[in-house]
Amino acid sequence: MIKIATAECFTQGKIGREIHALAQDYKGNFGLDYIKNPKEHGNFDYNELSVTCSLFIPTLEAVEKILSISNPPKPNNLIKGIKVYDEEGDKNVSKIMARAIKKMSDCDIAIGTTAGVGHGGITILTNNYEITTTSDVYADLSKLNSEELSQRSESGIKKTLNILLLLLNNNFDKINNLKNVEIIKK
Template identity: 40%
Template sequence: MLIRIATAECFTHGKIATEIHAFSRGYPLSFNWRLVNSRYQLSLIAGLFIPTLSGVNTVLGCAPLNPVANLHDIKVYDQDQDLIMAEIMAKSVKRITGADIGIGTTAGIGKGGIAISYHDKCVKFSSECDANLLFDSYPVIQKRQQSGIIKTLEMLEKILEQEFSPGI
């Protein structure tokens, strides 16, 4: 069974999509996948980097939440808004691409929001690192990004094993 995945990423800069694609082609990059690649036929059908309000509106075709701050069209949300917006992005990218799984990420102030939409379900969670896009240094922002990428890929593995295992 081919499992099609699409991402709409902000704070993870398309790195989740890149890692999924590399794994699906047999050359994982930096994530230590536990899955056996031959058991899962994954296909990354879209990997979108969408940090802006206009991108959410025009590319994903949905109205973004009103942000706490707007940095030259870059959306900055608080923690609660990030979780809501990540879900909107995950569901939208899944819908517009016809993917089996949609992933959305966004982070402004807090640990960020990550959502994985599949079947009629959506799982939301955050990175392990707190950061503020408005004031924190690059190393702090990068630490949050890396945490978000790892947590997303770990959750994706769990969802694949529980909901998409061959033979289910």
């Protein structure tokens, strides 16, 4: 069994929910929303997945108290406690969040996401790899443009799930061909 845990901000726990639906093979209203054909990524048996937890972590206080991260990077701005970093800051904090949830949950794969101004940051962390990327949509949280923010969230969810399924199927060639992806082998 491969255990997965997420600490999500701009993707609002939807990545964890989608992985859970995939792992449970749910159909209908409780089924998959973002993954239309999981087998197009390869022959991995998705019944081997289990979601340990999926957390929605938008605020700096939640990063500190729930993820037990002391002295996280100072955001460029706070909006009602919600952390707002630039794109490089988001990529860095997504790594910190993924590492924290991996340590807390003792999972096999951890996912961290956060987005303020820019494309956001997404990290998928395993014992052997750290994959960091962004969504393909620019948005600025401080401008409160709900359409742009929604599009960035949707892009981040889809891209993360795509990379995760390619990772599970050991298809690093396709991951490497995606826009703005950095893979670090540990």
